[in-house]
Amino acid sequence: MRAMVYRGPYKVRVEEKPKPRIEHPNDAIVRVQLGAICGSDLHLYHGMMPDTRVGTTFGHEFIGVVDEVGPSVQSLKVGDRVMVPANIYCGSCFYCTRGLYSNCHNVNPNATAVGALYGYSHTTGGYDGGQAEFVRVPFADVGPTIIPDWLDDEDAVMLTDALSTGYFGAQLGDITAGDTVVVFGAGPVGLYAAKSSWFMGAGRVIVIDHLDYRLEKARTFAHAETYNFTEYDDIVVHLKQITDWFGADVAIDAVGAEADGSFLQHVSSAKLKLQGGSPVALNWAIDSVRKGATVSVMGAYGPIFSAVKFGDAMNKGLTLRMNQAPMKRQWPRLFEHIQAGHLKPSDIVTHRIPLEHIAEGYHIFSSKLDDCIKPLVVVGER
Amino acid sequence: MPYTANKPEPATREELRARIPGWGVDLDPADRPSVPRERFDPNGTGAHWDFPDRQPEGDQPRERSIEHGMLPPVFGTSAPLHGVSGAIRRFAYDRFSEGRAAHWLLLIAGDRVDAWGAHLRSLATLRPDNPITETGVVSELRHGLTARVGRKRADVNHQWIDPILVAGPWVLVGLGAAAGVRALRRRQR
Numbered sequence: 019m020r021a022m023v024y025r026g027p028y029k030v031r032v033e034e035k036p037k038p039r040i041e042h043p044n045d046a047i048v049r050v051q052l053g054a055i056c057g058s059d060l061h062l063y064h065g066m067m068p069d070t071r072v073g074t075t076f077g078h079e080f081i082g083v084v085d086e087v088g089p090s091v092q093s094l095k096v097g098d099r100v101m102v103p104a105n106i107y108c109g110s111c112f113y114c115t116r117g118l119y120s121n122c123h124n125v126n127p128n129a130t131a132v133g134a135l136y137g138y139s140h141t142t143g144g145y146d147g148g149q150a151e152f153v154r155v156p157f158a159d160v161g162p163t164i165i166p167d168w169l170d171d172e173d174a175v176m177l178t179d180a181l182s183t184g185y186f187g188a189q190l191g192d193i194t195a196g197d198t199v200v201v202f203g204a205g206p207v208g209l210y211a212a213k214s215s216w217f218m219g220a221g222r223v224i225v226i227d228h229l230d231y232r233l234e235k236a237r238t239f240a241h242a243e244t245y246n247f248t249e250y251d252d253i254v255v256h257l258k259q260i261t262d263w264f265g266a267d268v269a270i271d272a273v274g275a276e277a278d279g280s281f282l283q284h285v286s287s288a289k290l291k292l293q294g295g296s297p298v299a300l301n302w303a304i305d306s307v308r309k310g311a312t313v314s315v316m317g318a319y320g321p322i323f324s325a326v327k328f329g330d331a332m333n334k335g336l337t338l339r340m341n342q343a344p345m346k347r348q349w350p351r352l353f354e355h356i357q358a359g360h361l362k363p364s365d366i367v368t369h370r371i372p373l374e375h376i377a378e379g380y381h382i383f384s385s386k387l388d389d390c391i392k393p394l395v396v397v398g399e400r
Numbered sequence: 401m402p403y404t405a406n407k408p409e410p411a412t413r414e415e416l417r418a419r420i421p422g423w424g425v426d427l428d429p430a431d432r433p434s435v436p437r438e439r440f441d442p443n444g445t446g447a448h449w450d451f452p453d454r455q456p457e458g459d460q461p462r463e464r465s466i467e468h469g470m471l472p473p474v475f476g477t478s479a480p481l482h483g484v485s486g487a488i489r490r491f492a493y494d495r496f497s498e499g500r501a502a503h504w505l506l507l508i509a510g511d512r513v514d515a516w517g518a519h520l521r522s523l524a525t526l527r528p529d530n531p532i533t534e535t536g537v538v539s540e541l542r543h544g545l546t547a548r549v550g551r552k553r554a555d556v557n558h559q560w561i562d563p564i565l566v567a568g569p570w571v572l573v574g575l576g577a578a579a580g581v582r583a584l585r586r587r588q589r
Contacts, residue, residue, distance in 0.1 A: 025522075026515030026565045033527075042455040065515075068507035069489060071479035072518040090453070091448060108474065110445030116438040119445075124452055127464035127475045131498050134476070140489075141507070144476030156474050159446045189434045195427055197409045216420045219427040221410025223541055228554040241420050248552040262408045277549035278554040289561050291508055308407075322504045344434070351426070351433045360422030381536030385559065387543035 021075045021150030022376045022395075028384075030377050035075070036152035038146065043090035046158035052175050053080035053148045053395040055376075056104075057205050058318040060384050061275050062139055064288060066295070066320050069128065069140040077395070078104035078136040079178045080148025081171060084162075086201060091158045100162035101181030102155055103345035104179040106134035106145060109160035120342035125156065131321060135341065141321065149376060149395050163349065172364035172394065173356060176206075177349060180392070182362045184210025184272065185352060186343035187316035188218055191268035196221035200257060200266040200306060202299040204232035206392045207316050208272030209366050215270075217360065224266065226253060226302070228278055231389040236339035247279060247302075257306040260296055265308035273299035274317025283325065294305070294320035301327045304336060315340035369393035463493040483512035516569075535566060 021035040038047055057080055062070050084098045094100065107114050107122035113133075114122050125134035126143040137147015146153060153192055165174050184207045192198060199215040201208050215223045225236040225244045233244040247253040254345035258265055275295030276288045279302070287293035295317070303313045304327050313336055331338060355361055367393045371379035376395060383393050410416075416423045429435045454473045463481060464471055481490055492506035522529045532538065548556055 025518060025529055028562065029529065030532065030536075031530075035441045041477060043453050065508075065511060068504045068511065070511055071485075072514050073479040075478065078557065090448075092448065106474075107445075108452050109445030110442070110449055110451065114445055114447070115442040116440050117434070118438065124472045125474050127462055127468060128467050129474050129498055130467040140479070142475070144478050146476065146478040157447070157452070159448065186434055189426075189432045195413070195424070198408075198410065199452065214426075214560075216416070216423050217426040218432070219424045221416065230553065246552055248554050262405075264407055267407075278558075281557055285558055285561065289558065289565060312538055320504075321403070321498065347433050351431065354470065355422060355425070358422065358425075377536035378539045379535055379536070382539050382543065385540075385544075385547070386553070386555070387539055387547040389547075 019151040020373060021146075022077065022373065024062065024070060024076060025072055028063065030063065030076075030380055032374055032376060035150070037152050040086060040088045041141075041154065042156060043088045043089040044157050044159055046084050046091060046094055046155045046162065047086040048082040048102060048148075048153050048155050048162070049085040050080050050082040050148045050151060050153055050397040052082075052162075052171050053077050053397055054175050054180070055149075055379060055383050055393045055395060056179055057207065058138070058274065060380075061099070061318060061320065063380055063384060064276070066075035066275055066288060066291060067139045067141060068321060070222075071140060074137065074139070075146040075150045076137040077147030077149030077153075078138055079175055079180065080136075080153065080397075081165060081174050082148070082153070082398070084158075085152060087158060093159045094162060094164070097122060099165045101150070101165050101174045101178055102136070102162045102173070103182070104135050105161070105342065105345055106136060106143065106156050106159055107160060114160075117347050118341070119346060129321070135342075138190070149373065149397070151373075151397060154330070161346065163346065166353065168357065169353070170364060172367055173362070175394065176363035176392075177352060179345060180206040181210045181352060182345040182348040183207050183316055183343040185214040185348050186341075187270050187272060188214035188316045190312075190314035190316075190339040190341070191215065191218075191270055192312050192337070193218040193220050193268055195219040197267040198222040198224070198261055199268045199270065200224040200226065200303070201270045201272055202226050202243070202303055203272035203317065204229065204236045205272065206366055208270070209236055209240050209391075210363075211270045211272050211316060212236055212242045213361055216241065216266075217355065219366040224257070224260075229386055232391060235366060235391060254302055254305045261308075265306055266311065267308060268283075268304035268312050268314065269307045270314045271300045271303045271317045275319050277317070282286065291322075294322035294324045295322045299328045304331045304334070307334070307336065309334045312337045312339060316343070340396045367392045367394055369389070370396050373397045463490055465493060465498055467497050483517060485510045487519060488513060531566060531570070
């Protein structure tokens, strides 16, 4: 089969790989139709995630058709069109039975500090991802869901991670009516988090980024008030100023490990790998909210230490909330939002890249060329 | 403003409802799917087992964190450990917990050894690594200037480092090899 393959930092290519096989009675093999490159894939692409092995196929956002099922699979059959959540989880452990699917304890030998994801290094279990013609899907009775007839393919693929994560991030903010919410990052997760904040009753939603074309999308898609941090000497002071020197009630970090805004922080983490991630956005979140506020962290960070301003968080009495999103838990309510016309997830898609051109897709997305916000990966016939 | 007991008032609910599609539909925490954080529902996941069947382990013992009391029943098999990088990674897993920086730094060292080994091995194949096509850098020809010139981007101050990270080691190896050849020739004379 044709598959995207990691060759080392900044290098990927498409090559022939053996088709995956059933390795567990509850496995399915899915023929991928549509995938996506996630912002967090860029951390792998840049060599930031420990134990990212040459030969691995990335991709935790994908939909497709069931091609084969293991002997114990009851809920799917060959030919079903399925959306597959980014998390791999067993459905039966302490965490899964409590809805914490992203923290499953039965699927990742390599680490206890994180659950399992498709195509996201051996640190999250060593599973191949969906930027390929076929993918092994463990626990087929637990994760995949048949795509409802009314749901577009491009909307479905956004539900497998980005939309669910943004929506989850807004929930972790514990937003109450009239709250001022500041979202750092106008990438896909930030846009969805900003949009979702309104659903939870925010009175004001502010989005911060350095890319004007993304801030434009934050205004049109998420109805947000936007600021380009490069235009201000100190974005924290500006945020205090525009909130009557109070600070936001809730901040959402939708940037994560490769945050810009500090040359030293970015280079020491993204380039030199001396930190698990550049905590610029997280530190801005901590400093720009009011005392007693909640900071929701959706940005992905690596497992090594990062220079987070924990003293400020403590002294301000902040509540810090975070987790990898349990995707499927969000779906029933998000289906209702989409059907009610509250949002159209695929409105943020900017690029549709054939699998064979995925190396260019990674570079365009990574370097923010051609006003790229969300690139999809077209794998099979749709 | 004076620091009083009140915080700034946003727009009214009516104004927000009129302006924002879906405003406030999840205002009630009961409508938020991840509230409360934990909802015990053992029958709601689709699992029809108390503990999953075990996946066969394969030819070599599957590496695992020493913070696990056992090998979890299901795991990925995408790129088994091999060679020098595999030895480094296995040492990281066998010796250090996830709480130790050495664990992660060794894994990153293993990644670099893995990548270099793969690059060198590729030179002996019909499809050697091609830094032009594999980095996708040709897209710079179409979009590179327009994406950066005249735009207030914070990342242009470090993007110049990327080509050095990608090509720098190759240049250094090339220079080293050239110096070695020159030294050998000098010695032969």
